[in-house]
Amino acid sequence: MEARMRSLRFSVSSLVLPAVLGLALSGAPAPAPAFEMGPDGVLTLAPMLDRVTPAVVNIAVRASVAAPTNPLFNDPVFRQFFGLPPGAEMPRKTVLSAGSGVIVDARQGLILTNRHVVENAQDISITLKDRRVVRARLLGSDAGTEIAVLQIEADGLTQVTFADSDRTRVGDLSVAIGNPFGLGQTVTTGVVSAKGRSGLIPDGYEDFIQTDAPINPGNSGGALVNSRGELIGINTAILSPGGGGNVGIGFAVPSNIARAVMDQIVKTGTVRRGHLGVVIQSVDPAIAEGLGLQRAEGVIVAEVAPGSPAERAGLQPGDVVVAVNGEASDSAEVLRRQIGLSPVGDTVTLSVLRNGRAVALKVRVSG
Incomplete structure (x- = not known):
């Protein structure tokens, strides 16, 4: 209910x-x-x-x-x-x-x-x-x-500075700036309440920053900045009982994701999703025990499609991907986002555990 x-x-x-x-x-x-x-x-x-x-x-x-x-x-x-x-x-x-x-x-x-x-x-x-x-x-x-x-074409514009949203921490001061209810520019403050929120957009590539800085209808597309005034996210959605106003649960697209998407759109006018050609599953405690892993971390490769970028790179069923370009792959959703937001044609380095050994594989991302 x-x-x-x-x-x-x-x-x-x-x-x-x-x-x-x-x-x-x-x-x-x-x-x-x-x-x-x-x-x-x-x-x-x-x-x-x-x-x-x-x-x-x-x-x-x-x-x-x-x-x-x-x-x-x-x-x-x-x-x-x-x-x-x-x-x-x-x-x-x-x-x-x-x-x-x-x-x-x-x-x-x-x-x-x-x-x-x-x-x-x-x-x-x-x-x-x-x-x-x-x-x-x-x-x-x-x-x-x-x-x-x-x-737009206009003189005298001012730009906001991008922050590295990956370095944002829960508890950091956050300031939301936007145009709620058409009232005009409004500033609200709070903290970063959580990171890595997903499940808001069906089949989306999500890693939302959650904040308790009040965000209301009309704030969509506004800035979420840190204490230095750097952009850490684009305010996007709120969770509210009965479709009402703000109750302190707002979500912003991290600036790193927004910037990566923008770069693709500016270059090509669209966003092409990268893929490896694998079937994957998050490593849970049962899988970790079966593989003899000390911790339940990473993503296990269940299948590798013939002729796929993963096969050409040497990825094998049973491999556990723990990071992409040094960024931890904590779950299947995270790995899907990491690859999906990588520009098609780029080469990424997968950190893999194979039979207890650490292996580094370079994979060219396909579209």
């Missing part, structure tokens, strides 16, 4: 009236202490935010979506009776919505946001701090990570 009361919500704000657009600030991002003492003796985050918030913009989207229709319109007999030709497009309507985005490359005008913010977009407008409104072009999006990349 409790599970039924919970709903995962992407935090995009859909508006019936034209979107209420907030403002951003202006300045140059730079590492700064988490808190500083203001001239009046007040402990504050304001100096850091003055440098960071210019990179967070408000996004207004005009999108075309399918209009609600009677289910009978999907019945072929009904359609034939009323003279509706097979395959005829169903009625559509135009909706307005608002979200957030983060400028990550001022020179090229690149903005990271969420895919669901700009899905089916016919027109995308970006509002900056100085109240300029500029049109944006969608370069591409990725359903597997919920990341989209926009591009």
Whole structure:
């Protein structure tokens, strides 16, 4: 029953009236202490935010979506009776919505946001701090990570600095910046509550950062930054009882994943998933005992497809993959993400345990 009361919500704000657009600030991002003492003796985050918030913009989207229709319109007999030709497009309507985005490359005008913010977009407008409104072009999006990349042409842009999200720790200060409910730019604070969350996107490539910094509808695509004002994630979703507002469980796509997806989209306009050609399973205590491993860690290879990149590299059934390029492969989901987000054509090094011996194998990732 409790599970039924919970709903995962992407935090995009859909508006019936034209979107209420907030403002951003202006300045140059730079590492700064988490808190500083203001001239009046007040402990504050304001100096850091003055440098960071210019990179967070408000996004207004005009999108075309399918209009609600009677289910009978999907019945072929009904359609034939009323003279509706097979395959005829169903009625559509135009909706307005608002979200957030983060400028990550001022020179090229690149903005990271969420895919669901700009899905089916016919027109995308970006509002900056100085109240300029500029049109944006969608370069591409990725359903597997919920990341989209926009591009604008404007002078005087400021970009946020990427952090290495792999080094983010549970307990680190986190600051969420976005446009909740179309109110305008809003800042909330909290901590990183957990890392490595998955299961939010069906068949997705997930490694979400969880934070208790309040994230609400409209924050989608906004920035999650650390105490130095560096980007550690793109705010994406919230978990809330009964589809309500924030209860302190929000999720952000780690900046390392967002950056990898962006690089592929900018180069090719799309994201190609890497694969090895193997069937894998997480090592549990029973498997570890059967293999004589000291700990239940890594991913066991159950099958290797003939002619696959894995076979060409010498990977064998029974091998246990424990790391990719030095990054631990703690589960089958992690290994799938590591390979899936590796650029097709790149060569990765697999750290493998084979019959109690450590083996390093170089594999060329295929698409």
